[in-house]
Amino acid sequence: MDFKHIHIGKLIQQKVDELKIDSNRIGKFLQSSEEEIAAMYHSESIDSGMLLKWSKLLEYDLFRIYSQHLILYAPTSNENLKTEVLTKDLPQFRKKLYTRELIDFILTLIKENEKTKEQIIKEYRIPKTTLYKWIEKYGK
Template identity: 45%
Template sequence: MEVDYKNIHIGTIVKMRVYELGIKSYDLIKEIPYSNLEELYLQKDLDAEMLLTLSKVLDFDFFRIYTQHLILYSPSNAKTKIKTPACQPLYNRNLYTKEIIDFILELHSKGLKSNVQIQEDYNIPRSTLQKWLSKYKKQNT
């Protein structure tokens, strides 16, 4: 499933997942509190309760898409000099999921971004990027 992590349109992502699973509209409507699926698919965002229900029914963690957006596009504290309050959870920017690694490597392999651009845009250390390139290049050959 191709996901645009920068501009998330959750309705479209839900529609893609339903299509992947081959679920019939009337079967899905029985499981969720929504009467019109086409209207659901047009929603740019959904409330957390609906997203949780869809995650369970469609066996897909839709919240992870937003988490990956935070990892890829949130400003690092070093750049912004903002102190995080002690009661607020910290985002661990060192956790890269397989989807994020694939996304970065796809940008690199298609020539859409250079190593330097990836490092600057996504705050990925040079050594981490080099490890990914060497590790996954070996696996794909």
């Protein structure tokens, strides 16, 4: 899984093929024609409302893919720059969400000597203790 370049349409089509969902069922659930569904498969991005419908149909959290991208590639927030308005109006998330796919991605980078442990800790801002726990638990 390439978390840097997300083509959500291809991922949806892959999951549909994996689950062998009939196109008629998809059309009825999404209230879309076969042409519209085919266009979604070719689209790199999809409206969040439609993505929510796909997540329900596929019983798979497609939004999590974007969360993993943010964990790996978005700059860390600076606590000093946060305004009081933002902290009051939007929910604050305390923990990062590490899926098994993300863990496997990181461990593959180490195993194939594409990045060192130090590079991963620095570039992806994964805590050292977390990385070593992953290696111990999943690295075998």
